[in-house]
Amino acid sequence: MKIIVCVKQVPDTEANIKIGADNKSIVEAGIKFIINPFDEFAIEEAIKIKEAGKAESVIAIGWGPERSQEVLRTAVAMGVDDVVLLKTDAVSIDSYTAAKILAAKIKTMSYDLILTGKETIDDGNMQIGPMLGELLNIPCVTLVTKLDVDGANLSAKREIEGGYEVVETACPAIVTCQKGLNEPRYPSIRGVMLAKKKVVAVEPAAAEADQITVTTMAYPAARSGGKVVGQGAEAVPALVKLLHEEARVL
């Protein structure tokens, strides 16, 4: 079995995001970029399948600007066999464009399973997995928290509202990974040293024009402080009233 993992570089979850002067993009200076955390689950799962002797190769494909090479190095350090970066000129592209450039590359490769995150934490569209399935004409299972593969078929446990379901499908298929699937490993230092020397193959991506464009970005409203209702037992009725009527959680 051959596995392809799609990974994206995103701003760190703790980064202090500033909106640029154009009000349409973020300021990159001072931002730490990391591997999309959901893609990390995908890499870990692919490596685990390989370690279990069920896959012969794991290839990670990244997309985005030149700096995205770094996350591919992380993937190498974690244990993937090879990487390729589909380099785009634009810093940010929409999901459909991304799915199309990924599909164009993947069509030239042989594979049995594609793994990627359920979403990228920067744009959060949750579209690339399903779109890729459509473009490659293969089944897509989303939000997977447990995965079993046996070469020709896969069985996946996926989150649904209020519970879970277990689904089966034939390979090749695409699976989008959700938290709970595994604990991504910390790359071994030996792996990090190897990855430092790795020459990342960079291919220009044939990206078409975006169909969706960002027109405005804005900060969320500043969080208002908490409210002190009172102290001790006498405050309870007022608190319950507020929770019921204002917060509507009771």
Next chain:
Amino acid sequence: MLNLVGQIVLVLCILAATGFFAFEVWKRTRLVKTGRRDVIRTDKPMLRLGFVICRVISQLCSIKDRPVVGVMHAFVFWGFVFFAVATINHVAGAFSQGFSLWGHGTFNDLWFLGVDIVAVFCIIGTIYLAVRRFIVKPVAITKPMPISRSPQSAIVLSLIFGLMVTYLLNQGGEIVLKGEAFARWMPVSQAVAPLLAGLSTGALELLNSVMWWAHILMVLVFLVFIPHSKHFHLVAGPVNMFLRSHEPIGTLKKIDFEKTEEFGATTVNQFQWKSIMDFFSCVDCGRCQDVCPAFQSDKALSPKVIMMSLRKHILHESGNLLKGEAPSEPIMEAWIKDDEIWACTTCGACMEACPVCNEHIPTIIEMRRARMMMENKFPQELNPAFKGLETNSNPWNMGSSARAEWAQDLNVPRMAEKQQAEYLWFVGCAGCFDDRGKDISRAFAKILNAAGVDYAILGEEEGCCGDPARRAGNEYLFQMNAEQNVTTMQQYKFKKIVTCCPHGMHILKNEYGQFGGNYEVIHHSQLIAELISAGKLKVESNGTGKITYHDSCYLGRYNHIYNEPRQALQATSKDGLVEMARAKNKSFCCGAGGGRMFMEETAGTRINHIRVQDALNTGAATVGVACPFCKSMFDDGIKEKGLEDKLKVLDIAQIVANSLR
């Protein structure tokens, strides 16, 4: 004097025993040499020699932590020294009648007076040590089984006892046979003589001959036995003391990632040669485990077991190693378990207590390094801490842009604005991100501003000092942190660095030099004490009850700073300072060092609970600490034990800031 046959038998026995002994010593020396050779320990030879002589002759090595046992050990040790000469005479006497190494003057008489007396003390010593080992059975020498093997000690104690008895009986017999004049200076032998007076001359001669042979054969058996037992410390111990480290306890060596692809010790020959020397020197006395916070809280770790298991392991591999081949198996799992190496808090109590100057911490860290960097096997809880250090340069993985948020509403100058200052205040991760640590930073800022100190912080430019990464074996990540900080600090001019965290202080002061960062670094308690004594800080004594002070490992044992924190606290307390039973260099760790702050503590009892109990026993109302990690551990321990109304914990900076006039 012996007849020719006797002489030939004796010579053969001596050659066989000494040859065997020499071979075993040679084998161990070669095993030591199979280790890595980055450590150099032959500088200042006279200082080293002086240290060994003073420590060995005084027997302070043994007496300092266990006075009674130590004195008994001293009796046995002195028995050995005196008897060495007696044994030479004994052997030479077989070939030359009446030979004496010291001649036949008064000195020789005095020496044999010494031998006579020492023999009695030596017998007392062996009986005491035997009773202790086989009847009293203290945990230090009997646990954990099966590593401590009592039969070894039984053999050795019997041999020493036998040597004394055979000597005295032989001398007693001689006195009866040859008369009093021979033994003017031998009161004990003289006292033995009457016991033998009833025997016939033939019987006496036989007895003497038997005792003579028994004595010399015991000496030779002892010689053969020594290398195979912990009693090899007779040879290796003093050598190991000579080779001791002159750096602060627990200081770690740099790995040159350009030069090696094998990090840490996966196999036993990847230790530094000095570590292997340590394995052969271990006496199995258990002083280390008596003071080890991990062992005392029922974790899997005992420092002496680490030493003894690795000794067993390297001897087991000696065949391969001496042929220049790789060991047949790795250290971990077969000889040492993960639970052992990850339980270490790197507090240094073991190294402080070790009578033969073993260095347990570097050995444990070498195994962590291999586990972490080569095999990726380490406690999972460290994963987020490492990721945090990598992306945001703090182990809590909070946004690095929020590093100076604690100082927002305070008047704390930045290096970027001032460019130079007398003190660069390296705040550290705990002081920047941990709520309890931030309180310390705010208090210290108040103090610095009140005293008008010329200082500045690095703000967002500061990164983690790297201590948790280095102690947890992630040298690569530590070096990233260290190099970044050195580069940042190069931009600015300052005279000294001051830190609120002993971990940052130690690593900046003693380990950043490996990366070109040579600084004068002081701890905030030192600066506070100095400001108070110079009259720049006006404090008034608060009547808030007695204070006890908890010595942080990295401040105390690592850097010998014991007085300044106490001076600062004394200036603020009307009710005075009370000491815990374990204080100063014998202080008991809070449990957070060595990266333990970021690991789960599931086995045994909690270390911080033990230390909170120590503080509670003093009757003090406040524990003064000098480290943000100690503060967190105490705070948690006090809450978990429900002692909030009896005891509170505050950093020295907080206590002083509260008493500013």
